[in-house]
Amino acid sequence: MGELFDRLKKDLHYVEGMQACINCGTCTAICPAAEHYDYDPRAIVELVQRGDESELEALLKSDTIWYCGECMSCRTRCPRNNTPGLIIMALRALSQETGYFVESEKGRQQIYLKRTIGHDILKTGYCVYAEGLATTNYPEQGPIWDWRQQHWKEIMDRLGANYQKPGAGAMRRIPDEALNELRAIFEVTGAMNRFEKIENFSREKAQSLGMHWDESLDNEYVQKAYHGSHNNS
Amino acid sequence: MKNVGKQLIWQQYQKEIAEDHFFYVRSCIRQNFFPGAEATFLRILKDVLHKDVYDDPAHTTCTGIGYHTDIIPLETTMTVVARQFALMTEKGYKNFIPSCVTSFGLYLEILESWHNHPEVLNQIRKYLKEATGRTFELPENIVHASDIIYKFRREIASKAKYRLVNQQTGQPLRVVEHIGCHYAKMFPHKSVGGAEFPRVLSGIIEEWGGEVIDYPERRHCCGFGFRQYFIKANRGYTFSSVKKKFDSMHPYSPDLIVTNCPGCNVFLDKGQYVISEQEGIVYGANGYGIPVLTFEELAGLIVGFDPWDIGLQVHQVSVEPLLDKMGVWYEPEKKYRGKNNIPLGQPLQPTVLKTF
Structure with missing residues (x-):
């Protein structure tokens, strides 16, 4: 873990949205963005759960975090009470605070x-x-x-x-x-x-x-x- | 009856909806896109149901679309919401009803965060005091405007002039209900009926004589996706979602779609135009689309308000096929008139989708 993770974990959206992910993929199955884009909310939750600072930095600079439509369909279905949509909001906030958002087209x-x-x-x-x-x-x-x-x-x-x-x-x-x-x-x-x-x-x-x-x-x-x-x- | 099995489960999805004395906050999208819908809602509450409802000139956007396009920090949105609660408190109200489903979900999300983290609520109280000098109480009852219509659906039915019945065949009209994602998907226990089978619109439709269609993509998002529509480059997200829903409902031949979320109404109405232009596909009968009404517009129609007074002429999909089926009286020549019957010309016809 490093500075980016320290900042991410202070975000209330992260606190509310991230419990413990069992990687079942239910969120991806229900996700409208995953139907339209090459997008996998399960993989994002897995990445932030893994805690690799360089992977997080790459994610914050990528188009990936901007594909979500924040419909929060994922929240309804997660069997462990995670909300990938809220984690996305925390990632987007951090991407804007650090300036990494300008590194991706989205x-x-x-x-x-x-x-x-x-x-x-x-x-x-x-x-x-x-x-x-x-x-x-x-x-x-x-x-x-x-x-x-x-x-x-x-x-x-x-x-x-x-x-x-x-x-x-x-x-x-x-x-x-x-x-x-x-x-x-x-x-x-x-x-x-x-x-x-x-x-x-x-x-x-x-x-x-x-x-x-x-x-x-x-x-x-x-x-x-x-x-x-x-x-x- | 013993409360077991499904009865017990259903009981968990009942919610308290206040009886009277409401503080109403408006929807940015609804005001811009369906300005007659909110006027119709207030007219029904005041003139038909004789309720006390306060519409405060000083309230503002909740910032919901800015929040969900991620340009507005959470603390800012929380403090703007706190200001809305302060206005409610100052006017002596405790029952809060947002017109917008995005707002409704946001209010619930914020109240839950404040419940889980009282230190955040304290910080927001300080922010609001510093920025505006105001203080606030939390609402005792917060429901969506469509919940109010659901609660009083039987009273409205008892005063109805029309029903959701085909006047020629005597058969119930076949109705798709589309519930905005943020009504129940985030907080199912704060809705009427939960996320899978919310009753807020289906209960209304059945009470007023219609038959609710269950179709595979019934719970799919309309595709708004906030940044996904506002940015031109992303709109494939929106309209592929719309197409997925219409392809799924089409075999069930709906006569009508009813929405409780203003954004969904825009995309299910205008989306039919987009698909007709891009794909040459029309989903209604005889080259017309499937009319898409807001819950307020439907309630207004049922109690006999003039269709052009409540604003049905601002939808892209023509509503006349629905009006004719229901036997609603209307004056076709007055559709595109302004106040005092002043002619305002006519909109152009789409290439494929037929309109009146």
Whole structure:
């Protein structure tokens, strides 16, 4: 065991998710990610249980830890009360804290998530703020979504939302005081620190790869992270 | 009746659902994608069931999607959740109902962690105090919004205008229930019925006259997978999961799919469009898809709310085949109208999937 394991074992997700694995493979049998990717949660739990520091470092730098969908189907089935999905969350946290996430294609996607979901939360108080979210990036949403985007406010009003107004209701404007409290919580509890790490490690990686980098979603590095899919199997 | 065998097992999966006085927290996905669904839920609680429910303007996201895309640390999410509990406490409520299934699972996970590690709860109290000056009590009762509809399913049935019965044949409609993974897979004992046979939607469907379909991939995830959908490169994960489910349910000819998780509804509805465009496959009859309703929308339909008032026009899969089977009265020309009947044009037709 070494420093990485010491850090991993302090993570509450690890504490809650890792009991004693008997390597039965039930988690892998039930796992949607294992159907889609070359992914085996049993092997991950076995690796962290084995305690080899160099193997852990390689895992933190790999695509493997980013394949899980966090559906937690594994938790229901494990006969020994392990939760591989929670262990994955601990591994992902450590990969971001150490900067190893930028060494894998899937890990590099964190910058896009931080700049969309992370920004939406702080700016609007919603995890997802879908006005303006176009089918060019989300074509799966279909022509009904184009119609909704064209008439976003009118449809919100038609369906009883309190769109961008003060007071209660769907899609209300969340008060500035609430957003200020959210930001203060992010400052005090480490989310801003994690955001900075995702930004800094990603910027350094972009520079080392000679890729264009700026604060938008449109730069070469972020776009490649969003679209690149060399390791989907 | 003696409580033995399955009766005894079933008893373990009953849960206490408060009778009245609810503090409601909204879902980011549901508000954006089905803004009429939550309004319908509140309308049913207030106007049909005459319950007291509080919708606080100051509550925010629980950060659930940020948490499950791993950009938000656990301590941050715990403290945001603590703030929601503080708002509940300040308003004098003890019964907490999230609209979102991801949130519901997250609240349960956090409460369990605090139970197992009281020192973490103490730390979160300090964080919240430092960041906001607020303090909080833990909820006495926390259930998902679909649990509330389950609890009052008989009262709703007694006031129903329509039933889940084919008006032409008299036969029960065949209904797929899709339960969001985080409703019961993490904490089966906190659900109605457990992870394998949750009753929260099947109980509703049967009470309202429908027949629940049991199909092989009934418990498979919808495929959202958080980062797996939000990143374009990963979406094969999402839509291969959707296809697996539809291929599995197709032989059973469902008339309707009902969901309790807002994300699942997006992917089971829009996924039918994706599969039709990519594979040329349509799963419903006559070139239409299988309508996918949220539990609030279904309840609204049953008690006789106008389908376009509750927002059924925002689904990609047209709901008209379902409305016609149930004998629901509706005005086709008003489907794509705004407030005060203002015309809003019409969405384009998909290439393969037929729509109204």
